[in-house]
Amino acid sequence: MQSIPTPPSAPSRRELLTGLGLAAAAPLVLGAGAGPALRGRPAHQPVQVDQIGRTGQDGQVDEPVQGDRTVLLRGASLVLTMDPAVGGGPLGAVENADVLMQNGTITAVGPALRAPRGARLVDASGKLAMPGFVDTHTHLWQAVIRGGCTDRDLFGWFQGCTDPQRGRLTPSAVHSFVRLAALDAVQSGVTTLVDWVDIFSYDLVESYVRALAGTGVRFTYAMFPPRPDGVLVTKVKKELVDPLPLGSFQVATHAARAVEDLNRAHWDIAQDLGVMLNSHVLERPEQRADDPVGVLTDIGALGPRLLINHAIHLTDAEIAAVAAHDVRAAHCPLSNMRLASGIMRLSEFGRRGVKVGLGLDGGTNDSSDFHALMKTAIGLQRARATEAAVFPQVHDILRMATLGGAEALGIADQVGSLTPGKRADVVVVDPAALNFAPRFDWVGQVVFNGRPENVDAVFVDGRPLKLGGRLVEVDTDRVVREAEAAATRLRAAGRPG
Helix, strand or coil: CCCCCCCCCCCCCHHHHHCCCCCCCEECCCCCCCCCHCCCCCCCHHHHECEEEEEEECCCCEEEEEEEEEEEEEEEEEEEEHHHHHEEEECCCCEEEEEEECCEEEEEECCCCCCCCEEEEEECCCCCCEEEEEEEEEEEHHHHCCCCCCCCCHHHHHHHHHHHCCCCCCCCHHHHHHHHHHHHHHHHHHHEEEEEECCCHHHHHHHHHHHHHHHHEEEEECCCCCCCCHHHHHHHHHHHHHCCCCEEEEEEECHHHHHHHHHHHHHHHHHHHCCCCEEEEEEHHHHHHHHHHHHHHHHHCCCCCEEECCCCCCCCCHHHHHHHHEEEEEEEHHHHHHHHCCCCHHHHHHCCCCCEECCCCCHHCCCCHHHHHHHHHHHHHHHHHHCCCCCCCCHHHHHHHHHHHHHHHCCCCCCCCCCCEEEECEEECCCCCCCCCCCCCCHHHHHHCCCCCCHHEEEECCEEEEECCEEECCCHHHHHHHCCCHHHHHHHHCCCC
C-alpha cells in the first residue's frame, strides 16, 4: 500500500495522480543446559553471541560478519522442510529430526546427524523447525505512523498519514523507523522481505539500506524513481545494495495510464539491470479506470519478472492473463482489510496456479505478526465463500508464507525450504506456551495459534538473529527510545509556527 509521492523538482502530485483514481487524495533454541543463563534475563538486555555482527557507532549491529558458521539443530520434534522430497506430505514433514547448517547453507536434514567438529549443538527437542517467513511486500519506514488514520480508507491514509510524514524524514529518522520495523519482522519469524520504497534523496536511501543491512535480514530494496532516472537507480543498486550479501534490488512502479511513460521507463530500467518490476495494482476499485493490467501488458512487462501487489479488483480475464504470463503476486490481507480495500480473489489465483506470496504492507499492518497474516488470509477467503474447504487450506498458506513467497520473488532456488544446498534461513517455534499448548495438530496450530512470542529462534544465512526468544545483540529498549524520539521530532517539525 503506497501513494505516489513528489520529491523536490518532480512533477506535482496532482499531475502524477491524474487518472489514477487518487486525485481526490491526490534460534537458536537453547537446550536445558543453557536455559538458566537466559531465564531471568531482563527483556531489554541483549543476548551476546560471538561472530554475529560488527557493532556500529550507534551501538547497533550495522555490518553483518561473514565467516564459518556450523550449527546442528538437534532433535526437533517436528521439521517442516516445505520440500516433499525431504519429508512426508506436501510440507515435507520429518519427526524427531536434526537440521545441520554450515557456512550459511542447509547441508542435511534427518535423524541422528553426526555433529561436525566445532559445531554449535542446539537442543530443539519439543520444538518445531521450518523455513523462515518471506514477506513479499512491505514499507518499513511507515512504522512512524503505526496505528494512524484508523478511520480512513486508502486515499485517506495517503492524505492523513503517509504524505505529511514522508516529506519530513531525515537520515537518522529513517534509520530508526526502518530498524524498528525490520527487527519486529525478524522477531516474528520473517527472514526475507521486500521493501517498496518511495524515498528519493541519496542520503535517505543510504540510511535506509544501512538500517536494513544492520538487522541481518535478507532483503530486497524495491526503489520507486519519480522520474525515469536510470543513473540514480543504477547508483543505488551498484553502490548500496549489490555489495551486501543479503541484499537484492527491484524497480518499483505504480501502473496507470496517466503515467504510462514513467511505467515504461521503469520497466526499461528493470530490464537493463536484470531485476524484477514491482507494481501496486488495483488495490481499490476506483483504480479500475487506470487500467493497470492493460498498461503493464502494453509496455511488455507481463511475465515472470513482474510482481503485482494487492491485485484485489482484477477481472476474470485479467486473472487469466496474469496466470498465462506467470506474473507473480503479493497478497496483503490484513492491510486490505484495515483500509476497506476489499478481498483479493485468492482462491481464483490459486486455482489458476499463480505464484502468490504474503505481504505485511508496512504501516497499515500495524505490527509484523506473520501468524496473524496467515490466519487472516485463510479466514477472509472462507468468509467470502462461506465455505471452509475453499483454497487456501493450512498447508497452502504455510507454503505461501515460505516457499511460495520465494517462488513469487524468483529466489526459490535459494530460500523458502529446508532443502540441502539452500541458504540456512530457519525459524524454530516453541509450542510450550499458554496460547499454543496442548499439542493437537501442530501444523494447524502454527497458523491458528501462533504468535511472534512463540518464535524462539531465527537464523538468516545460518546466523542466529533471535535466540531463546530474544533478538541477538539488540538493545530493544534503545531501538524503541530512538524511534520514539525520531517520531516526536517529526511531529514537532509539522506543527505550524
